[in-house]
Amino acid sequence: xxxxxxxxxxxxxxxxxxxxxxxxxxxxxxxxxxxxxxxxxxxxxxxxxxxxxxxxxxxxxxxxxxxxxxxxxxxxxxxxxxxxxxxxxxxxxxxxxxxxxxxxxxxxxxxxxxxxxxxxxxxxxxxxxxxxxxxxxxxxxxxxxxxxxxxxxxxxxxxxxxxxxxxxxxxxxxxxxxxxxxxxxxxxxxxxxxxxxxxxxxxxxxxxxxxxxxxxxxxxxxxxxxxxxxxxxxxxxxxxxxxxxxxxxxxxxxxxxxxxxxxxxxxxxxxxxxxxxxxxxxxxxxxxxxxxxxxxxxxxxxxx
Ligand code: PMP
Numbered sequence: 001x002x003x004x005x006x007x008x009x010x011x012x013x014x015x016x017x018x019x020x021x022x023x024x025x026x027x028x029x030x031x032x033x034x035x036x037x038x039x040x041x042x043x044x045x046x047x048x049x050x051x052x053x054x055x056x057x058x059x060x061x062x063x064x065x066x067x068x069x070x071x072x073x074x075x076x077x078x079x080x081x082x083x084x085x086x087x088x089x090x091x092x093x094x095x096x097x098x099x100x101x102x103x104x105x106x107x108x109x110x111x112x113x114x115x116x117x118x119x120x121x122x123x124x125x126x127x128x129x130x131x132x133x134x135x136x137x138x139x140x141x142x143x144x145x146x147x148x149x150x151x152x153x154x155x156x157x158x159x160x161x162x163x164x165x166x167x168x169x170x171x172x173x174x175x176x177x178x179x180x181x182x183x184x185x186x187x188x189x190x191x192x193x194x195x196x197x198x199x200x201x202x203x204x205x206x207x208x209x210x211x212x213x214x215x216x217x218x219x220x221x222x223x224x225x226x227x228x229x230x231x232x233x234x235x236x237x238x239x240x241x242x243x244x245x246x247x248x249x250x251x252x253x254x255x256x257x258x259x260x261x262x263x264x265x266x267x268x269x270x271x272x273x274x275x276x277x278x279x280x281x282x283x284x285x286x287x288x289x290x291x292x293x294x295x296x297x298x299x300x301x302x303x304x
Contacts, residue, residue: 005089009081009119011071014088020118025101027113032160034101035063038255039082041121041304042290043092049301050086050096051255053079055218057098058130059157064100066156070115071100071263078119083304085121095256101159127194127256128178128261133283136263136275139192139252141241142168144215148185154213161215162194169193179252181265183245184212189239194258196254200249200271200278204233213239219253219286225298226285232278249276259283 007254010020033075037056041048053088057075064071073081078098081293086094098119103172105113128137144167147154152161164182181197184190196217199206205227210216213272244250248271250262259282261275275283288294289301 005091005120005122006109007085007088009085011117012077014084017120020120022116025107026104026116027106028116028159030107031102032111032158032163033067033069034099034159035060035067035069036097036099036158036159037157039094039096039098040258041086041091041094044301045292046303048086048092048094048210048304050082050304051289051302052218052222052300053082053302054267055221055300056255057082059218060098060100062299063156063158064115066153067158068112069100069102070112071117072115073117079302081119082121083118083302085119086304089121091121092125093123094121096121099159114201122254123191126258126260127254128252128260131177132260133258134275136261136270136273137252138176138264138267139179139181139250139262140172140175140177140266141244142171142180142182142193144168144171144180144182146182146184146190149211149213154215155210157215160260165193179257179260183241184208186212187241188212189241189244190214191217192252192254192257195252195254195260198223198251198253198282199239199243199247200276201247203278204235205278206235206237206239206243206247208239209236217254219255219258222286222300223253223259223282226294227282230281230285232281244270247271249279251279253273259286 168180
């Protein structure tokens, strides 16, 4: 059975996990009207550090802005809640989940209900399974496409978007794959169910642009920054499906998935079928931020 942490922050105060409940008629439960973040806290030589906390909270507020979800707390309050929920639960490394959603107070689609806000934190290992950061996963191109631009905005991290993610992820698991990759409505590579994608082609890092219906991932931005720092050329461009089969290396990235190599796509081996040299370079630069080997020149680490 799942073991839950003891403390959770809910609407401005700390509660016991089991007491942080909502009404079954809460708006978000019916209509997907929530916005959320996934943030990781890493154990570092200088103690537990939350990675890019400010950037994640900024995106949370922008997601709320898209849906006119009024935020009853400011960024500083939520930042403090994030730090405190890690501390109170005695966690060293953790996955943090701030969520804001339309609560109880109206049943119409455009109802302005009060906003509930919560921040949870728990221990969460590699999202796509034990050992996958080293061995890689087998991915498949999903039969489901991502939302088209000007339908459900992929740039806002809203609960409703994850119906798309569930279709993609569950199809992949059902068919025995580690994760699904979605194409955009224009038939170009978009992203994984909950991860952005990078392809190594001719020694350069390629990644789909925001116009491919992706979430503009904070890990994606981190990878781009670290790659440039390492002298690697990064190209954001339209990528047709077959480039997944042409590429020498492919990896997925995200807060939960971190840097996960792909050893195959659609049962076709990627490169040598194991994490390639550029993937390893990016992985060690990324995890170096937390073991002290990569200098944090960007102020990305936030002490809890
Ligand atoms: N795309 C989707 C659909 C996601 O859910 C996520 C995870 N938040 C990402 C990409 C990666 O984003 P980030 O690096 O900010 O976690």
